[in-house]
Amino acid sequence: MEFKNPEQEIEGFQHRLAFAGGFVLLAFFLLFARLFWLQVFQHEYYRTRAEDNRISLVPILPNRGLILDRNGVVMARNYSAYTLEITPSRAGNLEAAIDGLAQVIEIQPKDRKRFRKLLDESKNFESLPIRTRLSDAEVAKFIAHRYRFPGVDIKARLFRQYPYNESASHLLGYIGRINDNDLDRIEEKDAEPNYRGTEHFGKTGLELKYEFDLHGQTGFEKVEIDAGGRAVRVLSRIPPVTGNNLTLTVDAKLQQIAEQAFGDRRGALVAIEPATGGILALVSMPGYDPNLFVDGIDPQNWDGLNNSPDKPMVNRALNGAYPPGSTFKPYMALAALEIGKRTAQQTIFDPGSYSFGGHVFRDDKKGGHGTVDMYKSIVQSCDTYYYMLSNDMGIDNIANFMRKFGFGQKTGVDIEGESEGVLPSQEWKKKHFKKPEQQRWYAGETISIGIGQGYNSYTPIQLAQAIATLANDGVMFRPHIVKYITDTRTGKALPIETQPLRTISLKPQHLETIKQALIGVNKEGTGARAFAGAEYVSAGKTGTAQVYSLKGEKYSEGHVAERMRDHALFIAFAPADQPKIALAVLVENGGFGAQAAAPIARQVLDYYLLGKQPKSAAPADSAEPEED
């Protein structure tokens, strides 16, 4: 057993204590060094990070620009509506909160579905709508129960509204929630900062084409936020700038008159002001209600629109390509005059058919039209005259002339989704077909080209552009819907498309010959019945395009299923000497052009030139079949 000396023991203890004291000093020095490093050397870096932490830029959405017709009538506007919104970071258990809300305000499963989708796509501190368009009663009811729902608020938001509903739907288009496709477009334009907080994007029509004009400048609020993302106070604010307004060349009333004239038939109408190329009306029937899309279309409506055999979502005026039928003849005649293959006075004899290469091409009139000059060939729409003319001109002469009028090319109108159509030529056939024997052009194929059949296929807007160009003596414009864009900040208007695209050189006497013939159509020819008693002089041409190929049989409307019936066409301009309006009408499976399409044109012209309202929406359909 060892006894320790107390002195020694105390000394030993004090050594240990001194050692511990040294350790304490070392540790505190280490701490000090760490603090010095953070607070002196790294201060700038952490100061910036603290600033980034506390400051958040909250976007303030601009009002979307309005769309106005040529007379200032509002066709697309914004309205403020109450929405019920949840800020997920403050609401606690979301499912429980929504269940609780559902006891106060009606919340449908589709609202929940939409909310969940939004939640997946959003950042946590955004407030997201669970219900839109609350009624005043619902707002009052919620406010009484508000204390039960932290993080749930009523907010006033702007919604897009199309006051004319189905009218002009294909032209205006609609907006919908931004998707990946839209994000690509935004990225392409480097517009991401301006789209922070934006929920909607133009999907079709003008809303898409002029999206970046309509959107406006997003404003920002510099907000101090806490760790939970709650705004504590506003530090500074840059106000948003309202989007630019679009003023259209379209006349909203004319548009409606034209749409009503179609009744429940399918088809398209494009009316153009020949002197400017401005589109006065652009109709595709049937239409749809763009308001359905604004805050997410429900599956039921979506399926209804997409599965309808009438295809209401297709813009027939731009996207549909149809054989022009006899509306092609005036251009054929003009080409013949210009190339010198015919004179106006030159006549042919029409026995009722034309034989070529062992094939008989029939004329619609049994027994034929007898002796036919150019005027009569147009006014009575004599097929045999054009069978012969086609053969005399050859396919490439036809194609080269027609190309100048814009046939078979996109017009470049300011909405998307245009088809090219088909302007047949040797070259086209070579490109379009794969097998060598199909790539060859056969002379027999040229014959029916002259009456607007065969491979011919054009969009209604191409037909309208062509007749407008003819009416304007060959001065051609790019058809356009927007007249000018108004900067809402400066009030300055930026006009669109003031210069003609090109001028087709045409001899005035040739133009005069064709115009006189077209006037004759509405006076004493196939359009005479539709234009009986008109208080202005108009020029027109009827057309009927075959859908169903008849193999030498006589076409009989009653025996062919509705969808197999011919398409009815009509092109026109008026007044004939100083054209203010030119148009092309197409009625799908409408039968004869004179019967189905011309009366629609009459109503449109009557309203536009005289301000006359039609007596009944649907034109009489009882007229006897006429020569076309």
Added chain:
Amino acid sequence: MQLRTLWQKLAAPIDPPLMTMSLILLGFALLVVSSASAERLGAQFFNMLIALLVMRVTAQISPQKLMYFALPVFVGGLLLLVAVALFGDVSKGARRWLNLGFMRIQPSEIMKIAMPLMLAWYFQRHETYLRLREYVVAALILLLPVGLIAKQPDLGTAILVLAAGFYVIFLAGLSWKVLAGLVVSAVAMAPLAWSMMRDYQKSRILTLLDPEADPLGKGFHIIQSTIAIGSGGILGKGWGQGTQAQLEFIPERHTDFIFAVLSEEFGLIGSTLLLILYALLIGRGMMIAANAPTLFTRLLAGSITLIFFTYAFVNMGMVSGILPVVGIPLPFVSYGGTSLTTLFLGIGILMSIHKHRMLVQK
């Protein structure tokens, strides 16, 4: 005159340097708590009064009397820890509390003082023949409650109790050879300890190594407190002006992370001042230990003083990102009555040892 004698009686066992440093720390604490969580200021002031009362009462008790308490307090604390392990309430995934019906107590807190008391008493009893056997017994006395606390799990308290006991053993003269052996074997055992750790404990260590790996999850605490400290700079952002603190980016800003609030608002000046105050307090404690008359008082005073250091160092180390996050408050400053009371119990013991040093010698 009567008032004066009352004051003299009241102040008699008080050690002025310790008292001064403690009061400055408490004043600093009130300043920071009122910025971090103004609504708790009153409650904390009340906590401080209780703690000071405990200190005053303790300072009155002579070390000889404290020795009588050592064994019963330790055994009682140990039994309570066993009771916690068997019947304790679970809160936030840990079994730390014992519900006595009228109040809930955390027995591990008792161990912070009971452990050095017990070990100092044990070494005093075997003063004349301290050999390896005694150290082994001491180690067992230490490891049993530490194991129970670590199992709750309460890593912070376990570390403090372990440290408190270790300081007694170290100061009692455990040979350097054994110490070196312990360090070597601790390093060797590290992988085993790692495998025994709970997931949240592992993740705290990983987070320390790379907090940015999970900035919104486990790294959030460390990142935000580091930003707060760094953004404070030399002079600080001013009282009540710390954006990290006021906008609630600092987690638990009135308790374990209050040092971040202090550093953000008072800068390097403030944090250095705090370090100096702790250093002075510890220095005074060491002086008391060095002059203590018996082995028991020496060991007890030394251990308690070093416990203050451990509190301060571990807390500031974790908040400034050089130590893993464990639940240890900043001594004297963090909001909360329990740890404050324990700390002032320690201050009271130091005062008692100092006041009674002459009595024993006589």
